[in-house]
Amino acid sequence: MKGETPVNSTMSIGQARKLVEQLKIEASMCRIKVSKAAADLMTYCDAHACEDPLITPVPTSENPFREKKFFCALL
Amino acid sequence: MCDQTFLVNVFGSCDKCFKQRALRPVFIRSQQLSYCAVCVALMAAEGLHENETLASLKSEAESLKSKLEEERAKLHDVELHQVAERVEALGQFVMKTRRTLKGHGNKVLCMDWCKDKRRIVSSSQDGKVIVWDSFTTNKEHAVTMPCTWVMACAYAPSGCAIACGGLDNKCSVYPLTFDKNENMAAKKKSVAMHTNYLSACSFTNSDMQILTASGDGTCALWDVESGQLLQSFHGHGADVLCLDLAPSETGNTFVSGGCDKKAMVWDMRSGQCIQSFETHESDINSVRYYPSGDAFASGSDDATCRLYDLRADREVAIYSKESIIFGASSVDFSLSGRLLFAGYNDYTINVWDVLKGSRVSILFGHENRVSTLRVSPDGTAFCSGSWDHTLRVWA
Numbered sequence A: 001m002k003g004e005t006p007v008n009s010t011m012s013i014g015q016a017r018k019l020v021e022q023l024k025i026e027a028s029m030c031r032i033k034v035s036k037a038a039a040d041l042m043t044y045c046d047a048h049a050c051e052d053p054l055i056t057p058v059p060t061s062e063n064p065f066r067e068k069k070f071f072c073a074l075l
Numbered sequence B: 001m002c003d004q005t006f007l008v009n010v011f012g013s014c015d016k017c018f019k020q021r022a023l024r025p026v027f028i029r030s031q032q033l034s035y036c037a038v039c040v041a042l043m044a045a046e047g048l049h050e051n052e053t054l055a056s057l058k059s060e061a062e063s064l065k066s067k068l069e070e071e072r073a074k075l076h077d078v079e080l081h082q083v084a085e086r087v088e089a090l091g092q093f094v095m096k097t098r099r100t101l102k103g104h105g106n107k108v109l110c111m112d113w114c115k116d117k118r119r120i121v122s123s124s125q126d127g128k129v130i131v132w133d134s135f136t137t138n139k140e141h142a143v144t145m146p147c148t149w150v151m152a153c154a155y156a157p158s159g160c161a162i163a164c165g166g167l168d169n170k171c172s173v174y175p176l177t178f179d180k181n182e183n184m185a186a187k188k189k190s191v192a193m194h195t196n197y198l199s200a201c202s203f204t205n206s207d208m209q210i211l212t213a214s215g216d217g218t219c220a221l222w223d224v225e226s227g228q229l230l231q232s233f234h235g236h237g238a239d240v241l242c243l244d245l246a247p248s249e250t251g252n253t254f255v256s257g258g259c260d261k262k263a264m265v266w267d268m269r270s271g272q273c274i275q276s277f278e279t280h281e282s283d284i285n286s287v288r289y290y291p292s293g294d295a296f297a298s299g300s301d302d303a304t305c306r307l308y309d310l311r312a313d314r315e316v317a318i319y320s321k322e323s324i325i326f327g328a329s330s331v332d333f334s335l336s337g338r339l340l341f342a343g344y345n346d347y348t349i350n351v352w353d354v355l356k357g358s359r360v361s362i363l364f365g366h367e368n369r370v371s372t373l374r375v376s377p378d379g380t381a382f383c384s385g386s387w388d389h390t391l392r393v394w395a
Helices: A013-027 A034-051 B037-045 B054-074 B080-086
Strands: B010-013 B020-028 B031-036 B097-102 B108-113 B119-124 B128-133 B138-144 B152-155 B161-165 B170-175 B189-193 B198-203 B209-214 B218-223 B229-234 B240-245 B253-258 B263-267 B273-277 B284-289 B295-300 B305-309 B314-319 B328-333 B339-344 B349-353 B359-363 B370-375 B382-386 B390-394
Touching: A013 B054, A013 B273, A034 B080, A034 B305, A034 B314, B020 B037, B031 B037, B080 B314, B108 B382, B108 B390, B119 B152, B119 B161, B119 B390, B128 B161, B152 B209, B161 B198, B170 B198, B170 B209, B189 B209, B189 B218, B209 B240, B218 B240, B253 B284, B253 B295, B263 B295, B295 B328, B295 B339, B305 B339, B339 B370, B339 B382
Parallel strands: B108 B152, B108 B370, B152 B198, B198 B240, B240 B284, B284 B328, B328 B370
Antiparallel strands: B010 B020, B020 B031, B097 B390, B108 B119, B119 B128, B128 B138, B152 B161, B161 B170, B170 B189, B198 B209, B209 B218, B218 B229, B240 B253, B253 B263, B263 B273, B284 B295, B295 B305, B305 B314, B328 B339, B339 B349, B349 B359, B370 B382, B382 B390
16 A cells, blocks of 8 residues: 655656755754743643643533533434 | 656647657746756756766765754754653543444544534545534435545535545545435546545645645645646655645645655645655654644654654654554644644554653554544544544544
8 A cells, every 4th residue: 555665776866956955945944942942832732721621621511522412303 | 756746748849949849847946847858858967067976966965964963953952851841740631432433334544524523524445435423423424436445535624525535546525515316426526636546635724725645755736626736746755645734823834744754844835845854764644733833743653653843843752652563543632732642553542741742541442443533623522533444532
């Protein structure tokens, strides 16, 4: 089902040049420190924890899957 | 080499030499031109500086790669889980199967939630695509695709259509209608055409555009109405298995993961790869953006899930345990991003604390591989699909 490419040792000049261009673009990117990135992730989690029904549980009546309500109408 | 999304033989006048030859599409500064094979070869050789050879380009690539690693390492001042030590630990975590959706005759391969937080579309190996009401477990629509292994399905943002595809190499859109007299299959619209199986598809912010990923190694953006290819994304060295669009506030990018162990972030407008990450040791089966759009998680056949931060441009966490030896097939975040749900090939679902890197819970229930997993749009539950022919909604 999933294919596998063998290690490409027969790269053409065009492909090699494309690779170098791509690496140049990636190398010139502006990066921030991991400590700042981690702090931002934590801030986001904190800020949205109260909205997350799986972190701050909502009363059973407000979670449509947990409540034992019957959805069938009797005709 | 899987380099083209489609193969078309066009004869005509070359845009460079004007001779009547078989033409190939060529992109110069984002503009598409048609060159004959001779001009394509001349163009590749053009601009070769003196002494520039394949070997010199390869060594330049190697030195750029190590420079990239150096730059990334300089900013690696701390680990995420160290910073997260001061975060409160999560309380007792109890989740159970609340609904079991039975009806597929074979392995469930993919599922998606509707924005109404209630409906689910799922597809399976036997070619059936079913739309369920997850509250009542009733089936609302069912369509049989002309191919087997429907590996991708998606719900349109409006809730009025679904898209699916697989071994037919196409992505088809079916409008959903409640009219009992209408045959869903009759209104089918073929949108995408790849040269190998369709592994993933997703609508963008509207019903009008679809993003697809394929076993031919490319991703592509299509206009639903006309079926026209709007942009194609080349760069993966092997089958692309998954993709995820950035949350709307963050703009026009998406991430894709493939059998070449790479996760690549793309700019949808230019078709350019912006960032790429290669730390997994095997195929990446699933990628999902963190809710803020600043990071994404990936699940792989190497039995680990990893978190990559886009602004720090590196992997910041690995979610793994020695006891977990089977690949992760599907991952998704809870609404706040604190929890990462991952379905594995050992039939279990592991719940990870994203910040601390520890496992919070392990959920049992499926009787075969978990192949797909998505959290509902309002975060109250998540749904998992499995090779045991069922889907389960957990809350």
